[in-house]
Amino acid sequence: MxxxxxxxxxxxxxxxxxxxxxxxxxxxxxLNIICSVQAEWCNMIQTVYGRTTGVKVNMSLKGSGxxxxxxxxxxxxxxxxIWFGGTGDPHLQAAELGLTLEYKSPSLPxxxxxxxxxxxxxxxxxxxxxxxxxxxxxxxxxxxxxKLPVPRSWADLLKPIYKxxxxxxxxxxxxxxxxxxxxxxxLWGEDxxxxxxxxxxxxxxxxxRSGTGPIKAVARGEASVSxxxxxxxxxxxxxxxxxxxxxxxxxxxxxxxxxSIIKGARNLEAAKKFYEWxxxxxxxxxxxxxxxxxxxxxxxxxxxxHVPDFKKIKFIDYDYAKYGASAERxxxxxxxxxxxxxxxx
Numbered sequence: 282m283x284x285x286x287x288x289x290x291x292x293x294x295x296x297x298x299x300x301x302x303x304x305x306x307x308x309x310x311x312l313n314i315i316c317s318v319q320a321e322w323c324n325m326i327q328t329v330y331g332r333t334t335g336v337k338v339n340m341s342l343k344g345s346g347x348x349x350x351x352x353x354x355x356x357x358x359x360x361x362x363i364w365f366g367g368t369g370d371p372h373l374q375a376a377e378l379g380l381t382l383e384y385k386s387p388s389l390p391x392x393x394x395x396x397x398x399x400x401x402x403x404x405x406x407x408x409x410x411x412x413x414x415x416x417x418x419x420x421x422x423x424x425x426x427x428k429l430p431v432p433r434s435w436a437d438l439l440k441p442i443y444k445x446x447x448x449x450x451x452x453x454x455x456x457x458x459x460x461x462x463x464x465x466x467x468l469w470g471e472d473x474x475x476x477x478x479x480x481x482x483x484x485x486x487x488x489x490r491s492g493t494g495p496i497k498a499v500a501r502g503e504a505s506v507s508x509x510x511x512x513x514x515x516x517x518x519x520x521x522x523x524x525x526x527x528x529x530x531x532x533x534x535x536x537x538x539x540x541s542i543i544k545g546a547r548n549l550e551a552a553k554k555f556y557e558w559x560x561x562x563x564x565x566x567x568x569x570x571x572x573x574x575x576x577x578x579x580x581x582x583x584x585x586x587h588v589p590d591f592k593k594i595k596f597i598d599y600d601y602a603k604y605g606a607s608a609e610r611x612x613x614x615x616x617x618x619x620x621x622x623x624x625x626x
Contacts, residue, residue, distance in 0.1 A: 311337040312551045313360060315352075317345045317367025317456075318538070319493055319513070322571040326365070329567060330558065336551060344491040345371045345456035352380045352543065362546040363555055368456025368492075369399055369409065370463070372539035373605025376406035381541040384553065388560040388579075396578035399537050402602045410559060411538040411568060411575035413512040414594050415460055416528035418496040423505045423523075432506055434530045435465070435477065443484045446505035448495035450488060451622075452614050456536065457492025461508055462613050463604040464534030467597050478621045485626065500524045510536060515587040516572035526589075534599045535591075538575060 312330075316323035320342055327340045343351065345367030352361065352375055364372065364381070375381045385405040389397050396409030417432055424431060429446070432438050438447060452458035465474035486504050489495055495507030496514060500522035514526035540559055546552045558564050565577035569585035576588055603609060 369537035
C-alpha cells in the first residue's frame with residue numbers, strides 16, 4: 282500500500298516515466314523483483330513501472346543479506362528475475378557465485394565512474410544504481426533529555442554513557458552492518474577493528490535484521506543512536522521525527538547500491554527492460570520522490586538537496602572487490618558471530 286504522502290509524487294512520476302510513444306502502452310507480462318531499498322521506494326517502483334508498462338510487478342522486500350541467502354537457496358530453480366538495490370558487496374558475491382547474469386547495458390556510459398567500476402568488477406553481472414555514506418543517526422530530543430552529547434567519532438560510541446543506547450543491524454542479514462565491519466577493518470586493520478567491535482557490543486541495545494531498522498528505531502525514540510547509512514535520516518526527519526545524522530571524524534565507507542539480473546530468470550526479456558529503465562535519470566529520481574536520498578548513479582539525474590554532500594565527508598578508499606568477495610564476506614561475518622555476537626552484554 283502506497284502511503285498518502287507519496288501520492289502527489291507518484292502521480293507526477295507516472296506521467297514523467299511513461300514508456301514508449303503511447304504513455305499508457307501496455308507491454309503485459311510479469312516481473313519478479315527482490316527489492317532491498319526502503320519500502321516506500323520499492324512500493325513506488327512497483328506502482329509506477331506497473332502503471333506505465335502494464336507489467337505485473339511482484340515485489341518482495343528483503344535486506345541484502347537475506348536476499349543473497351534466498352538466491353543461494355533458489356539457485357537450481359530461481360523464482361526471482363531482478364534484484365534491485367541493497368549494498369553492493371552481496372551483489373558482487375552473487376556474481377562470484379554464478380547467481381546473476383552477465384549483461385552489459387548500453388546505458389553504462391551515462392553512469393558515474395563508480396557505478397561503471399562496480400559493473401566491471403563483477404564481470405558485468407551487477408551495476409551501481411546509487412551510493413551513500415555510512416554514519417550515525419541520532420534522536421535530538423532523546424539526547425537532550427538524557428543529557429548525552431552527539432557522537433562525532435567511532436571512538437565516541439564506546440563511551441559508557443551510550444550503554445544500551447545504540448542500535449545496529451546484524452551483518453549476517455544486513456549489508457549495512459557488513460559495510461560497517463569492512464569499513465572498520467580497512468580503517469584500522471582487522472585486529473583493532475574486532476577489538477573495537479567487541480567493545481561496541483557492550484553498548485548495543487539490539488542487533489536488527491535490516492539495515493534501516495536502527496534509524497527507524499531512533500526516529501521513534503526506541504534508541505538514541507544508530508549506525509546507519511546517513512541518507513536514511515532525512516526521510517525520517519521529513520516525516521516530523523527528531524532525527525539528525527553525522528559521519529565519523531576518523532573516516533567512513535560508502536555503499537554502492539546495486540542491481541542484478543538473476544541467472545535463470547523466468548522473465549528475462551522483461552528483466553532486461555526493467556534494468557534499462559532503472560538506469561535512466563527519471564527512474565533514479567524516484568528515490569528522492571520516495572524520500573530516499575542516495576546519490577543516483579546516472580550522471581543526468583537531479584541530485585536532491587537532502588542528499589549528503591560527499592565533499593564534506595572523510596571517506597576511506599573502500600576496496601569493493603576484496604570485501605565483496607564471497608570468501609572474505611563469509612569469513613568476516615563468521616568471525617563477528619564467533620568473537621563478538623557470542624559475548625554477553
